[in-house]
Amino acid sequence: MQPKEICENLGFVRNRVPKRLYQKIMRVIACLFTAFCLLLSGCATRIRSEVTAFHQWPANTAGKTFAFTQKDSEPAGLERRSYEDLIRAELIRAGLREAEGGQNPALAVSFSAFVATRDVRVIETVLVDSWYGTPWYGPGYYSPYWGGWPGYGYPYANPFYGPFGAGMPVAREQERRYTLHTRELKLAINDTSAGQALYEVTVRSEGKEGNLAKVMPYLVRSAFADFPGKSGTPRVVEMKFDPAKK
Secondary structure: OOHHHHHHHHHHHHOOOOHHHHHHHHHHHHHHHHHHHHHHHHOOOEEEEEEEEEEOOOOOOOOOEEEEOOOOOOOOOHHHHHHHHHHHHHHHHOOOEEOOOOOOOOEEEEEEEEEEEEEEEEEEEEEEOOOOOOOOOOOOOOOOEOOOOOOOOOOOOOOOEEOOEEOOOEEEEEEEEEEEEEEEEEEEEEEOOOOEEEEEEEEEEEEOOOOHHHHHHHHHHHHOOOOOOOOOOOEEEEEEOOOOOO
């Protein structure tokens, strides 16, 4: 239902029920709307990634050795080592083993990851309190938009009340700006003896979290979900995001 239709329905109710009953109905709607907003805010955040893999993965790779490689231009600090640990765990889970010192690995593993940031501007239609912008709209109100809380500064604590009785929300356009981060991981596994690419995967996701260290565990797990999977078929992997865990 569109905001305009909601307003029309509320007006229909207001004209056909006693004032006190209408005010009670508005109180119930406001409480339910507030509870719904609190429920949504308490929902767990999820990371939704688009995963595309291309591979010629042989059937006899179990037990083969691997080692990480990197370009000279790439930093070899502690941050990269922590990402290698994440990838190493997935490779071992896939049946591979890391080459020991002095041993020539059968597979070479390389990867790169980054975060890009951009500003987003959205115009959307919202339900706004009809008293907003008038002298009776109190400074104690949390938000000008319908469903805000605790209510008016003038002695009402319900978003549908004003100094002259119940107010009905109206539809208005609202501009919203926020920052969106694009997180990307690219990983490749090559056969060292033949110099042949065996597995190449790109994981890309967008969200409000721009810290690569926090999202990297989810990007790595997404890269190896259903490994090796169908070649050349994009798919979506969704995971519950807990920034306190890896």
